Amino acid sequence: MHRSRTWLGDAALALAMLGVALLLFIGAADLPASKYEPMGPAGLPIIVAIALASLSAILLILALVRGRRTAPRVERKQRGHVKRHRMLGIAALTVGYIAVLDHELVGFPVATTAFLFGAGALMIDLTVRRVTVLVGVALVVGIGSSLILTRILTVTLPGS
């Protein structure tokens, strides 16, 4: 039996939201009642948790009912213009960039220039011309913006 991939996505969304509702319930349970007004700090979290759980339960039921019906397999979408391994590379590069700034391993201009070049390189097929342009853009945007922000606007940047 073929199943639509949509029902899986809906079920996953519903379960995730049920998890959020559960967190709200757990968090609200620890909150004190208010002496001065009827609702207190726990009131709206509980209301929101009930609403979210109810809506998610409806979505989950609808998804499971849809999933039980026979449906034509959904054709895989054409690939986006960035292949999967490159997307993972961009994700790793992004996390690494923020981590480098967080731990102040190198300054903002250097980290940013490297990130701009690396992310850009992962998004396109490289030729000599494109690499040259990419290096130029990375330097101008990375170092240029850093200079403008720190020297002229006197803004504090991460990593400094």
Add this chain to the structure above:
Amino acid sequence: MEPLLTAFGAVVEPWSLFYIALGVVLGVVVGAIPGLGAGMLIVLLLPITFYMDSVHALILLVSIYVGSVSGGLISATLLRMPGTPSAIMTTLDGYPMAMKGQAARALSLGIVSSFIGGLVSWIFLAVLSPPLASFALKFGPYEFFSLVVMALVLIASVSEGSMLKGLIGAVFGFAIALVGPDVSSSVIRLNFGFTDLNAGFRLLPALIGMFVVSQLIEDIVGNEQPVRQARARMFDMVLKGRDYARHGWNYLRSSLIGTWIGILPGVGSAVAAIVSYSTARNLSKTPEEFGSGSEEGIVAAETANNASVNGALVPLIALGIPGSVVDAILIGALIIHDLQPGPGLFTEQPKVAYGIIAAALIANVIMFFVMFTSSGLIARLCTVPKAFLLPSIFMFCIIGVYTSTNRMFDIWLMLAFGVIGFAVRRAGVPIGTFVLGFILAPIAESQLRNGLMLYDQSLLPMLTRPISVTFLVVALLMVCWPLARKRVGRSRTAR
């Protein structure tokens, strides 16, 4: 009238004009580039506006909004890619006209339509906002709470995807906004021991993450097909007067549709364009031309989407309720500048309220000239490779968040919200409902709790006070209407 004239006097001074012009140009450029948008740019510029005077900040941001809705016309017509959702309907007829060698004509009609739509709706903005704000001063807490509920249900019902997912998005936004200090007692709630969350999820990292970073991820993984770009020369864009005049009724009808849809809380310019386009097609003598290069289609869509911008400003300024998702972000801007959104804005900060109204008109005029002179050039910007653009935008996201909070934790949060936002979009939940829920949650909670204290713990006044019950009935109708329509459709099919 006098405060408005005073505001015009303030807005035509050099710095204000500079900010309006800058906002319009940035808005047109960003609106023209698919994948970006007014919301993104406004959120990115919010930290920079910290250093600006409040009036200048708001008129800059409103001008971006005006420019961006018009900018979507350029890429819709020349590249078959709507720069903004509001330009989707324009794509259907603008690009086919461009492929027939009439790109300049299509752009010209669209620009004039945008201008007229903006002018007509501005009259409603100037005339309706002050009395509506005065009327809203009579609202009690339950009226505001019901209005928020209605706004959330409205946007959930008109957003793409199912209403159920729209409501889930809104409630999820509510849930995220609850983290942090309680509005009344300041008890820290839902931080689960993370002291970095004692202040809650701050507005900017959440907004930038959900709105901007998630869109960047979508742009990276998205599917783009190469399209043939049409070209338009400025000199070819000036048409004869009768070419514009024969669409007179369409301009007026579409302006009114756009204005009133814009006024509805939570609805936006995309819906205005769709409704206006459909109406024009139903009333047209040549409906078969729609979708293959109909001038009426372009006029209807572009007039309505621009009219909805000023229409959406009416509930924003008068009630503090956003007329669209971008308006929700503008509420964030008001809050960041220590301005209380709501009917009190006219009495407590008339310079800001009337300044926004005056700037909206001037921005519309500047938009007209910018679009006429620069459409071809701006279209070339749409072809800047994403490899150069997207990482740079992410860099500005980091700068924006860090300058506002000075915490690396918030940058990690921004990234997390970006991933969550991307997952939520892919699951079919409209991001706009989340943003509205997140922004409106504090208002809803404080009004509900004030109401309970005022009416001795009773919720009954919410159902007996006429304005409050009207809002709730509209919300209920919006929820029940699709279900009823489906049921009627099924019983007709069964027969």
